[in-house]
Amino acid sequence: MVRIEAIIRPSRLDEVKSALDELGVRGISVIEIKGAGKQKGYTQHYRGSEYQVNLLPKVQLIVVVRDEEQERVVEAIEGAARTGEIGDGKIFVTSVLEAIRIRTGERGDTAIS
Amino acid sequence: MVRIEAIIRPSRLDEVKSALDELGVRGISVIEIKGAGKQKGYTQHYRGSEYQVNLLPKVQLIVVVRDEEQERVVEAIEGAARTGEIGDGKIFVTSVLEAIRIRTGERGDTAIS
Amino acid sequence: MVRIEAIIRPSRLDEVKSALDELGVRGISVIEIKGAGKQKGYTQHYRGSEYQVNLLPKVQLIVVVRDEEQERVVEAIEGAARTGEIGDGKIFVTSVLEAIRIRTGERGDTAIS
Amino acid sequence: MKLRLWRPALTALALISLSFTAFAQAPSTAPTGPATAPAASAPAAPAMSTAPVESAAAPAAAAPAAPTIDKGDTAWMIVASALVMLMTPGLAFFYGGLARSKNILSTLMMSFVALGIISVQWALWGYSVAFGADKGGFIGDPMQYAFLNGVGADPNPSFGTTIPHTIFMMFQMTFAIITPALISGAVVERMKFSAYCLFILLWATFVYDPLAHMVWGLGFIGTKLHALDFAGGTVVHISSGVSALVLAFMLGKRKGHGSEELRPHNLPMVLTGVALLWFGWFGFNAGSELAADGVAGQAFINTHIATAAAAMSWIMIEWFKYKKPSALGFGSGAVAGLVAITPACGFVDVKGALIIGLLVSPICFAAIQMKNKLNKYDDALDVFGIHGCGGMFGAVATGLFATDKVNSAITDSKLLGAQNGLFYGGGAHQVIVQIEAVIITAVLAIVGTLVIGKLVGLVTGGLRTSTDDEENGLDVTEHGEVGYSSDTSTVPAFAGVD
Amino acid sequence: MKLRLWRPALTALALISLSFTAFAQAPSTAPTGPATAPAASAPAAPAMSTAPVESAAAPAAAAPAAPTIDKGDTAWMIVASALVMLMTPGLAFFYGGLARSKNILSTLMMSFVALGIISVQWALWGYSVAFGADKGGFIGDPMQYAFLNGVGADPNPSFGTTIPHTIFMMFQMTFAIITPALISGAVVERMKFSAYCLFILLWATFVYDPLAHMVWGLGFIGTKLHALDFAGGTVVHISSGVSALVLAFMLGKRKGHGSEELRPHNLPMVLTGVALLWFGWFGFNAGSELAADGVAGQAFINTHIATAAAAMSWIMIEWFKYKKPSALGFGSGAVAGLVAITPACGFVDVKGALIIGLLVSPICFAAIQMKNKLNKYDDALDVFGIHGCGGMFGAVATGLFATDKVNSAITDSKLLGAQNGLFYGGGAHQVIVQIEAVIITAVLAIVGTLVIGKLVGLVTGGLRTSTDDEENGLDVTEHGEVGYSSDTSTVPAFAGVD
Amino acid sequence: MKLRLWRPALTALALISLSFTAFAQAPSTAPTGPATAPAASAPAAPAMSTAPVESAAAPAAAAPAAPTIDKGDTAWMIVASALVMLMTPGLAFFYGGLARSKNILSTLMMSFVALGIISVQWALWGYSVAFGADKGGFIGDPMQYAFLNGVGADPNPSFGTTIPHTIFMMFQMTFAIITPALISGAVVERMKFSAYCLFILLWATFVYDPLAHMVWGLGFIGTKLHALDFAGGTVVHISSGVSALVLAFMLGKRKGHGSEELRPHNLPMVLTGVALLWFGWFGFNAGSELAADGVAGQAFINTHIATAAAAMSWIMIEWFKYKKPSALGFGSGAVAGLVAITPACGFVDVKGALIIGLLVSPICFAAIQMKNKLNKYDDALDVFGIHGCGGMFGAVATGLFATDKVNSAITDSKLLGAQNGLFYGGGAHQVIVQIEAVIITAVLAIVGTLVIGKLVGLVTGGLRTSTDDEENGLDVTEHGEVGYSSDTSTVPAFAGVD
């Protein structure tokens, strides 16, 4: 199994979710994060003191899928999350040694089906 | 070392923590996330416009332990987090190349002991 | 590529970010988490009922870099995040199978450059 | 004393049975109209000003009352009514901040909806039941002011004789609204919204309105027993506090009570509530004089000073016990002080107010500790601990500190016809009277709540939501909303904000 | 009826052309001073009390007016003005909680800045345009009270003749402030702050001030048409609601409208706003009597009861439709009720108020459903749906339920010279008059907003921010701040709080 | 001018020494009672109404004063007192939102606890020290009204002669409460709660109460120097602003000051505070007239207009400097405007108020810029920058714009015996007097704060918490709570909400 970690724009989450739905991927975990990268940030002022903020709101998606699904899932996310503007985000794939469904104790692929 | 990532019900966090304590596992990191899966969500209405929300509050636990501890830790979490109802969550295990304790610069297993 | 996950004190985030900047590492993701470990927590009282809280605010940094950069990045984080007091945090390194830049579809090292 | 104790017990029982029968008959009996009331009524009028005397002097004052309107009193009473209205939202935030974020809206709604339900109920029949012509000392004629017929610009001949009747009615309405809302603190996070709405409608009709009549509306507690309650210790706080306790028992504990930690999700919101309550309570207490005069001034400063003293004494307890004086403690103490001074504010001097304030906090704090020890019921936000116990203490303390030096009406037989307090040369008499009033109120609240609670349970198929709904939070399951949302459309905000 | 309908249409057109010409001339013509006004003016004075009669009796009352100051009225009107001032922050929170967190500050600022801009505008010329000596029935002499010259301790001989002129001016100012702020609800999350500021400055000058003059300032709507508007149904709610709709069309929809879900980020904040609005509205409505008297009392209770009824009727609709009565629904209903009762509060009895309250919610709810169906414009926070539609209903309903039993001034030819409502024996006349007033107001608002909107767009290079700014949120892009910040210095707090 | 400057210096020194000795003697000297005061006192009475004249006309007015109570004035002053009370919670939210979330409760508590401590102190001795019979021009007889003995329904013969004494006392109490709370803004996030509590108790007793006496309580600043301070520019804002600066120096900077970014955690909460302050300030300023009359009306509109002008002028500065007018800027400007108009509100006309409002923002903005440049002290929430500097400007500006056209009492030798402002034909005299008053106040505040600060430090083992506590946040370490909690029991909510 692989753990697909996608960092996307908050505004694209809906599209990405439905794209995954179509693939039949129901199980996902979502985390709201802040990200810095090429995308430029903005300046804030509080009573004259200036703050440079280059960490911008992003959403991190975690989806664990069977190895063979990796490509289709990655492409689905890519397609749904892309705007073409700087700041679209990244997808990172790592391998998973084991997965367990807590409710049943099932392990391996069946745990995430 | 392995990185054990457990997604559980918020209401089970206390039990899981004490279960880990008993194993002598003190070091953990906790993140509040939202998750979608088999568990059904709910509908919201705002002045008549309807929203389907199937992302539900979950808690993600990150525990990095020595390889040999993996099984015991996983079982401890499983036991403490299980309610038997849909939505209990998942545990994912990935392997860790290196761990560093920032305070001392210690590396490897000693960093997490 | 490797995924460097650093758990640090919130108050050190600025230093760590600038340290990474100097290395030319611009892309990072930041998550606010709670952590338990050796660092002792505190007690809260609400109308006489007492709560022990040992989960303390931490910041989790995720940086994915090319393998050869791992050491320099880890050291930079270590240096910037260390106070010498219990609670400085940990750095965990895991290997990344694949990275994709959503905007361009670039893969591998170029995706994170 | 032993002998004495029979009286309250008997009166109490008598009361229950009678009040219902009396109500049953009411519609059939022809309204006698208020014109007959004044002379008798004046004494019980919450207005301690000289106004009632005038009206007593001119029993048929109803018609020619208009010219006697005082614009200063009118200005004050419009504002006072507005201030008390604001207390209900204040209560909503006080309670809301103490709840968990997944129940923030349901907790707020339990107070806000009282503004909706009771306002209408009061206009339709509530006001009549409370302030209509006396029926056997227990309720007012429910028909007399139905739909507020006859409530106009001319003053009510018996109450607030220097302000338009409309404003007196409105002032009393705001009391009728907040009292059932107070109960909600005990049942939040698990009671069905439908059951709650039905409950407060019935409770207001069969418990609050009759009680308001008995104490303020020329009923027997005011006119026969001569118990003192300046602004609602018995009528408002004891009745709601005791009913809250009963309802907490009927509902059972919240899921996770004991296992999970149920902490306030937003203490700044709690302090927002405290601020609005404190502010609005000036209208509640000083406004109960129904005039802008010296007694109002005394009630005003007593209210503030007792509240400040109680807030300090609560954090002092925490300081000694935990070395940590808390914001929640300050707020809890302030509310306890406001509760305790309510029945006494227009009758005691500053020293009395100070002592009442200093003592109420230890009492309420102990009551809450006791609750935690016993661990038999889940009075979620300590309505009984603070309003019930604080109210009882305040009612009794009124019998200790009342003095006609501050308010001559107390011992004026043509007005309140009561005695000075134990510490002010009046002997034990008034203390015992106050205790009796407390017991009568408690009994009425207990019986009323039990009966109404059971009834409502039958209608709504249980008072309580499913445990699933409880786990997901009532905001989403009962109201279809979340309190705090993320900008990421499908991701409601994180805990602590959702 | 057919024939009838020509009148409003014509009047409307006449109005537009004239009002501007009239204004153009204004400065050149020498101020005639208020002394000439009283007799004529009295009728239109918002003060329905007997005051105007006095001033009519003594046309040259200006100088000797001072001694006639009533301290009770003065006390009430200072407080009433303060209460209405508080409504604008209340509105800010009502709107702010409905916006997304990345726009919370820009939404709040759109209301708060009105407190800044309009207060100054009112002092410099606004008050004169509205309440200066009548110029052809459309505007007041813009010079007369410029810089508030001549606005002092002595009462205005025509309005509020028992209170200092300063206080009457201040009371009216608070109305002038909140009205443009109401518009902001339709344009939040995308309108340039600079464009907004310029827009409300011009709109206040060319739409609100003349309209206030026409209805309350001895202009033709009040004195010739004899339309009834006790506290601002036409002047405040219809004008702002209609203008909001027009501006929403001119701006276009928000980015993500339809695709993303645009949910309220903080409903407890919305309820904070509702609480402050409800509280402040007592000053708005009961204060419009300009005296602490019986009519004020009636306006006071009507306001409260209609609001409660509307809040209940809104959640009842939700209850039947979705099985989920919501907190937002309660708040929306309450505001709708406050809006609808505004023009009627001092003219109708409690039954009228109850009916108005119960009916306004279904109407506004339907209007919002319609908006969602049509999906042609993005009235973000439903200003038209609630204030526009609720205001129109209220204005017409005033023609149905007005009764001189409650307020004798209605049919007194020396005072308002209007008719009783359709259901109170006055026939259809007043309903038609009310409809005409609604149409005139709507036409003025539409034309005024179109012209001013275009103009402002030219000056500020478009009314709308860049889509990038919209995505990042206006707080950061327009104001350089974030509403909620994390303690981790560089990490603004998480969604739901940032 | 040179020669002139000796006076303030000398007076100042004299003052310090004397005030303490005077206080030392006080208890031993027999209270002379107020009966001797009236004639002399009238001039300094904050009540600029004709009331003092009456009391002067009848020196022994104490007893027969009761009948002279005016219900309109009484209604207004009860409300005004309630409004000022609400300012302290308002200040709590204003400051709380500016703090970091880990210190939200400790910041709120620093204001709320003043409601507890000072209310009791005022009742026990504070009121006597401020308004007891004059002792050598520096303090009032501390015994005279101890425990508020003799403070009842009859008016104080010297102050507020048309309202019950209780209400005058309460009104003044609310000023005594908020003043020390203002200081907290400079010391938040690092001062021990215990040290803070002790500090404000002593500061109120030895700095505020004597100062209030000197300016308003028939002390020398009012009766001999004839300085003008309508509602507390010197007594409230300069004294607290200067003391805040001194205390900030004594405490040192916050951990992370300079390195970490210390941003406001909740700006909507800041605006909530601004709204409550603005609203309550109407009671503060217009209430200082102690009557519902024309001067109150003038103070009312001046307060509002200056505030609006200051808010606009602050965001204009930001607009030009950063292209980003901010919500925090609007709020800061509004508060600066409220501060600056406070001493002037009952003495100047609308033009004066407008100018004062427009000018105070640049001054405060510059002061804060200066602070950031100097970087020598950490006045965390800019108490000195806004209240100190704004207050000084306002006090001096009063000497520029005061005019007896607005308030005849100014130049009436039997009343205030002061001069018109420089721009209103009074010459430089009053400006210099105002400057002297500012200097005297500043000196007293500096010396008093230094002495008390050192003393408290000794008692509480340092004024400051440990750096560890500072890092973890004072909410948890000093109060044992967190402001915002997650529903996941052991996980306090995320930053920005915890």
Ligand SMILES: Nc1ncnc2c1ncn2[C@@H]1O[C@H](COP(=O)(O)OP(=O)(O)O)[C@@H](O)[C@H]1O
């Ligand atoms: N090397 C990296 N490691 C972790 N997260 C990254 C990395 N590079 C980018 N990110 C995340 O992806 C987001 C978008 O990256 P950015 O460079 O701004 O735009 P783009 O991905 O279009 O080049 C960043 O805000 C950050 O959250």
Ligand SMILES: Nc1ncnc2c1ncn2[C@@H]1O[C@H](COP(=O)(O)OP(=O)(O)O)[C@@H](O)[C@H]1O
């Ligand atoms: N494939 C997956 N990848 C990542 N997270 C998942 C996956 N499947 C489930 N989850 C997480 O586990 C939670 C529970 O899963 P769910 O299917 O609802 O119940 P159960 O685990 O009992 O079958 C989800 O809310 C989601 O957060």
Ligand SMILES: Nc1ncnc2c1ncn2[C@@H]1O[C@H](COP(=O)(O)OP(=O)(O)O)[C@@H](O)[C@H]1O
């Ligand atoms: N084994 C672990 N797995 C995951 N997170 C850990 C682990 N050990 C520590 N942490 C994280 O590191 C933080 C600091 O660890 P702690 O033991 O308190 O101090 P130190 O790292 O200086 O020994 C913890 O709060 C927790 O968030």
